[in-house]
Amino acid sequence: MDDLQFRRSIYADPKTTDKDVRAAQQADPGKRKFAQDIEKLDQDILDALKVPVPEDLYDKLILRQTMSSHQQQKKKARIQLAMAASVAFVLGLTLNFMQFSSAYTNLGDYALAHVYHEAEYFSNQEAASVSLASLNQKMASFDGSFSTTMGELIAAEFCRFDSMKSLHLVFQGLNSPVNVFIIPKNKDLTFSADFSDSKLRGKSMAFDDADIIVVGDKYESLEKWQENINRNVQWST
Amino acid sequence: MATKQKRYEALVKALHGDLFRYAYWLCHDKSIAEDLVQETFLRAWRALDSLKDEKAAKSWLITILRRENARRFERKRFDMSEYEEASITDTISVGTEQELENHWLREKIAQLPEEYREPLVLQVLGGFSGEEIADMLSLNKNTVMTRLFRARNQLKDALDNEPLMRGQHNG
Numbered sequence: 534m535d536d537l538q539f540r541r542s543i544y545a546d547p548k549t550t551d552k553d554v555r556a557a558q559q560a561d562p563g564k565r566k567f568a569q570d571i572e573k574l575d576q577d578i579l580d581a582l583k584v585p586v587p588e589d590l591y592d593k594l595i596l597r598q599t600m601s602s603h604q605q606q607k608k609k610a611r612i613q614l615a616m617a618a619s620v621a622f623v624l625g626l627t628l629n630f631m632q633f634s635s636a637y638t639n640l641g642d643y644a645l646a647h648v649y650h651e652a653e654y655f656s657n658q659e660a661a662s663v664s665l666a667s668l669n670q671k672m673a674s675f676d677g678s679f680s681t682t683m684g685e686l687i688a689a690e691f692c693r694f695d696s697m698k699s700l701h702l703v704f705q706g707l708n709s710p711v712n713v714f715i716i717p718k719n720k721d722l723t724f725s726a727d728f729s730d731s732k733l734r735g736k737s738m739a740f741d742d743a744d745i746i747v748v749g750d751k752y753e754s755l756e757k758w759q760e761n762i763n764r765n766v767q768w769s770t
Numbered sequence: 771m772a773t774k775q776k777r778y779e780a781l782v783k784a785l786h787g788d789l790f791r792y793a794y795w796l797c798h799d800k801s802i803a804e805d806l807v808q809e810t811f812l813r814a815w816r817a818l819d820s821l822k823d824e825k826a827a828k829s830w831l832i833t834i835l836r837r838e839n840a841r842r843f844e845r846k847r848f849d850m851s852e853y854e855e856a857s858i859t860d861t862i863s864v865g866t867e868q869e870l871e872n873h874w875l876r877e878k879i880a881q882l883p884e885e886y887r888e889p890l891v892l893q894v895l896g897g898f899s900g901e902e903i904a905d906m907l908s909l910n911k912n913t914v915m916t917r918l919f920r921a922r923n924q925l926k927d928a929l930d931n932e933p934l935m936r937g938q939h940n941g
Contacts, residue, residue, distance in 0.1 A: 544919040544926075546893070546900065574926060575894060581875035582895045584794050586787045587804060594782045597808055598815045 536564070543568050547575045640716075641728025644735050644746045647694065647701070648712045654688075655703045655710045661685035671700055675715055675743050679765045683758075684711075711749040711758060718743065742768055778815055781827055786811070788895060789831055795891045796839050798880060806842070810835040828896060829906055836906075878928045886921035889914050 534557040542554045547568070549555075558564050587593075663686040669678045671689055685705035692701045699716035724744065728735045735748040736755045745766070747758045786807060793803035793810075813834050814821075821830055879887060892903045900918070904911040 541919050544922040545915040546918065547922075571922065571926070574922065574929065577871060577875055578879065578890070578922075578925065579894050581872045581879055582791060582795065582891060584791055584800075584876070586790045587800070590790060590804060590807065591782060591786055593804075594786055594808060594811045595779060597812060598778060598782075601812055601815065 539564055540567065543571050547571045639723040639725040639728070640719075640737055640744065640746060641725035641735050643694065643722060644712075644714055644737075644748050645728065645730055645733055647692075647714070648733060648748050651692075651701075652710075657705055657708065657710050659687045659705070661687060661705065663687070663689045668702070672715070674698070675700065675717065676769045677715070677740075677742065678767050678769070679762075680767065681765050683761045683765050706749050707752045709750045711747065711753055713758070713762070714744075714746040714748070716744050716746065738763070740766075740768060774818055778811075778818055781814070781818075781831075782811055785828055785831055788828065789835060791895055792832060792891055793835055793839070795879070795887060795895075796836070797842075802842070806835055806838050809838045813838070829898065829902060832892070832896065833906060875925070875929075878925055882921055882924060886917050886924070889917050890921040893918060 534553055539554060539557050542549055542551060558568050661682070661684075663682065665679065665682045668682055668686060668689050671691065672678050674691075683704070686702060687705060687710060688701070688703040690701050691698055693699070694701070694714060694716045697717050697719060699714055702713040702715070704711040704713065724737060724739060726737050728737075733748055733750055734753075734755060735746055736759055737744055737746045738759055745762055747755050747762070749755055749758065789810065790803055790807050793806040794800060797803055797806065810831055814831055821827060879890070882890070888907065889903050892898045892906065893900075898906070900911050900914050903909075904914045907914065
């Protein structure tokens with residue numbers, strides 16, 4: 534191996550394990566000297582390269598990482614919280630929807646259910662206990678009034694008719710009470726003019742401001758009741 | 771999580787010194803070097819699961835650091851002005867003869883062209899082989915060996931040609 538190539542090899546890598554280079558080094562004292570010089574130079578370079586490392590760097594690095602993963606965890610926690618909140622929100626909405634949305638799709642079914650539900654509270658033998666004034670006071674919230682009580686009015690109560698405030702009138706009928714509902718216009722329930730089941734029948738009338746439903750048993754002439762109502766009701770708007 | 775943390779701490783402990791020094795020789799500025807090392811380890815933490823072989827950790831970190839350094843130039847083009855020579859000399863008080871020598875040599879290393887200095891730092895400080903350096907710098911091995919040869923050759927020449935200067939330091 535010539536001197537130039539030897540020097541190039543040593544310069545490029547003083548710690549070379551190349552056999553030819555090492556053999557040449559063994560054979561020639563001049564080359565050995567050169568190799569030692571460069572090895573010394575390399576040690577000096579290494580010492581020079583080892584600039585002092587800031588003492589607190591290690592701690593800073595650990596701290597920075599801890600902060601960063603803490604932030605990530607906080608972010609994760611926020612996401613989890615947000616997800617939990619969304620689930621709760623949807624649950625709430627669903628519950629709300631189920632509670633207040635129509636279980637019945639038309640006025641008739643609902644009116645019948647309503648009557649059956651409250652049937653036990655009213656007896657046909659009860660005396661009329663509601664005055665025209667108090668009836669009309671209640672009717673006022675539907676912008677309407679009656680000129681007479683149209684019969685023996687047992688009860689007149691506001692009630693929830695499919696989550697809408699409506700007026701429930703109970704009259705003495707021939708055999709069983711006659712129920713009249715005054716309800717605001719509702720988009721969710723389809724209007725059913727006539728409806729019935731095995732015991733009860735019902736008829737609905739649509740006015741501009743409200744619907745009026747009459748429910749009674751088979752013996753009751755609902756047409757008469759409708760006529761009667763029609764004659765006596767006035768709407769203020 | 772705990773094991774990842776332990777792995778990370780071990781990695782930082784073992785390699786932060788070398789990485790800082792490497793960063794310093796890339797950018798010639800202690801605080802920038804510190805920032806680079808911090809960014810590098812932060813990225814390393816996030817990607818720690820992708821590091822399968824602990825032996826490859828050092829070259830993996832250096833690769834990240836070089837990328838971070840390149841990003842620094844993308845962000846701040848104005849910072850690319852040549853560094854002042856005064857700024858590369860460190861501020862520690864030089865007392866012993868060895869430190870004086872280091873100081874002198876440091877200046878010479880800093881004056882080497884970037885393309886010579888980087889392989890030299892990787893070889894001497896990082897202990898990487900010619901192949902590994904070629905791999906990290908995306909060069910072929912012959913180019914790396916030539917640059918290493920030139921780097922040392924220049925340093926040796928400088929050393930041989932400035933006996934007076936060094937005498938003054940020593941005296």
